[in-house]
Amino acid sequence: MDKTSLFSIHEGKPIRCKAAISRKPGEALVIEEIHVDPPQAYEVRIKILCTSLCHTDVSFWKVESGPLVRFPMILGHEAVGVIESIGEHVNGFQQGDIVLPVFHPHCEECRDCKSSRSNWCARFADDFASNTRRYGMTSRFKDSSGEDINHFLFVSSFSEYTVVDIAHLVKLSPDIPVDKAALLSCGVSTGIGAAWKVANVEKGSTVAVFGLGAVGLAVAEGARLRGAGKIIGVDLNPEKFELGKKFGFTDFINPTLCGEKKISEVIQEMTRGGVDYSFECVGLPSLLTEAFNSTRTGSGKTVMLGIDKHLTPVSLGSFDLLRGRHVCGSLFGGLKPKLDIPILVDHYLKKPCRSLIWIVSLRMN
Numbered sequence: 001m002d003k004t005s006l007f008s009i010h011e012g013k014p015i016r017c018k019a020a021i022s023r024k025p026g027e028a029l030v031i032e033e034i035h036v037d038p039p040q041a042y043e044v045r046i047k048i049l050c051t052s053l054c055h056t057d058v059s060f061w062k063v064e065s066g067p068l069v070r071f072p073m074i075l076g077h078e079a080v081g082v083i084e085s086i087g088e089h090v091n092g093f094q095q096g097d098i099v100l101p102v103f104h105p106h107c108e109e110c111r112d113c114k115s116s117r118s119n120w121c122a123r124f125a126d127d128f129a130s131n132t133r134r135y136g137m138t139s140r141f142k143d144s145s146g147e148d149i150n151h152f153l154f155v156s157s158f159s160e161y162t163v164v165d166i167a168h169l170v171k172l173s174p175d176i177p178v179d180k181a182a183l184l185s186c187g188v189s190t191g192i193g194a195a196w197k198v199a200n201v202e203k204g205s206t207v208a209v210f211g212l213g214a215v216g217l218a219v220a221e222g223a224r225l226r227g228a229g230k231i232i233g234v235d236l237n238p239e240k241f242e243l244g245k246k247f248g249f250t251d252f253i254n255p256t257l258c259g260e261k262k263i264s265e266v267i268q269e270m271t272r273g274g275v276d277y278s279f280e281c282v283g284l285p286s287l288l289t290e291a292f293n294s295t296r297t298g299s300g301k302t303v304m305l306g307i308d309k310h311l312t313p314v315s316l317g318s319f320d321l322l323r324g325r326h327v328c329g330s331l332f333g334g335l336k337p338k339l340d341i342p343i344l345v346d347h348y349l350k351k352p353c354r355s356l357i358w359i360v361s362l363r364m365n
Helices: 055-062 178-185 187-198 214-225 240-247 263-271 285-293 318-322 337-350
Strands: 015-021 030-036 043-052 078-086 098-101 161-165 169-171 206-210 230-234 251-253 277-280 301-304 326-329
Touching (some): 043 098, 078 178, 098 161, 169 337, 178 187, 178 337, 187 214, 187 337, 206 263, 206 285, 214 230, 230 240, 230 263, 251 263, 263 285, 285 301
Parallel strands (some): 206 230, 206 277, 230 251, 277 301
Antiparallel strands (some): 043 078, 098 169
16 A cells, blocks of 8 residues: 555545643643644644653743743644655645654745754744744634643643744655654754764864753764864763763763852863863753863854743853853754754764664663
8 A cells, every 4th residue: 555545535634632731731641533624835744653741841831931832732842753644835845755843844945944153033933933834823722612822942742742834844765764754853963963063073173961861961972073172061960971971971070069169160170271162951040151161262152042030141251251251042953853853863884873772761662
């Protein structure tokens, strides 16, 4: 039987399926039956094969206010799926394709998407609050009573089926296992990309990573693959240090054991003047300041990867900036999804990426 015929019974019609719905901040997700509308122009409907839980999902599950907080909603933004049906004007994808939905858009048409200077999408990236990319607050999800359920970051993978705009979709090689590929939707790509594309870590350089979660571990692997000579991990949980060694960390700092010294002072002493690159992967303004102060005067570069509450200010010394230290933000590791994800997949297929092997802490069926 042709694989596309497996989906023809539902094509153009709503699908009933189950989803984990978050109805109130911080309350347990509830498995409910929902209706998923068929895709419209430039959209595809996907059957989710594998999804992972990112700390960003947990953060927005807890948050009670802000531009991205709308309950009820279906969380989840790291996943792999198979295309069940397609809308009009969808080119480059067909039923049965294995795909990776990503929260960061890549329209391939705007000035920024065509430029090599950044991974920003001038056409779409200013809006992360809508339900659907081209249809605003229109939702493709309805609960059993007919009420709309909100989307999350244009993916909503905690559902058996979801609808995704093609600007948020990458076609995958069927050779990569889906449980490994799902991690490329956010955390692993963000970390490795930050080391490769944003910081451009050089061989023999020194690196400090603040926060040893999935993103921080992926940063370390990216730095290791670039040949960094010293990679320092900073985290309050010493149980993460042994795992961190597998990703390339050479040294560790537990802030609770620093006495009266600041973390940046300890790093300055360890490296005789500061690291070449630092990465803040937690989202705390105070840690960004410490990451910045841990870099070398004249050339140090700090990359901000973590996210705090909306519009939270950060404080940096103006004279330190004047003396040549750099700081920048990084969204999705500076990667252009449709161009760079296939490169990461190819890298994994040739030499398995440690971030895709050891980063999963719990599996559920």
